Amino acid sequence: MSIARTGEFGLIERVVARLGTGPATIIGPGDDAAVVIASDGRVVASTDVLVEGRHFRRDWAEAEDIGRRAAAANLADIAAMGATATALLVGLCAPPDLDVAWAEQLSDGLATEAALVGASVVGGDMTASPTLTIAVTALGDLHGLPPVLRSGAQVGDVVALAGRVGFAAAGYTVLSRGFRTPKILVEAYRRPVVPYALGPAAGRAGATSMIDVSDGLIADLGHIAHASKVGVNLHRSAFKVPEQMRDAALALGVDPYQWLLAGGDDHALAATFPADVPLPEGWQVIGEVIEGSTVTLDNRPWYGPKGWDHFRA
Structure with a gap:
């Protein structure tokens, strides 16, 4: 059955029936707006847009996978601020002939990923569009802690990583070459495994800066270097x-370090910490903050790809 037959409000009823309610939700879907608890009076907010053909392909991933990826992109941004996500708002622009079951499975993926951090989908909007597009806004709670910004890194800090890098990029390359294995790489592209809890843990431990690694480690650490006016050596x-x-x-003729250092979509977290601060469990030192303005590898420039840029790729 297509959504042209169910109509907008019929589809909304079907989708809402599949969504749970998180502990921060006072009023969920059904009114003109949702009401979500903000325990300390501040709300952390982030938005990402996924466009079919640009960010996902339906022949490469199931609807539930795409829903989880869409949620993860936003939930990771909240974690990178040292906050915990509380709610998602979802905008869906879809062709009228899209199968209702696909939209339902998409909502299942969104809800499943949000539930990993105790969040839920609290509202959104739908409209017809020739291009399938998913826009997600995440809200989060700092629980009384200061936000961890990109601009706080200091010379002498250590650079640390939580989560994995390179897996999703490798999976993308595998799929783009027409293969479906190794499964661990393909699944990493379809469903990122994000260390959500380690963002707030880093904030509590005194992280001086932090970022979600969505576009590639060198590219995203470059944002920290620029904002903090420092250099980073890996x-x-x-x-x-x-x-x-x-x-x-080896089989595809690719340097794996291009995946590790420049591949995105794993949504690992990268942060800087004072050198004398014990790192929370799950964080690994990968470098240090130095004088300068660029990201280097073993004190030498990296001449490989830097990472993803939506308007240069």
């Missing part, structure tokens, strides 16, 4: 190439 030895990634790189 240690190549800190990045071990997993066996499946090494084998795929």
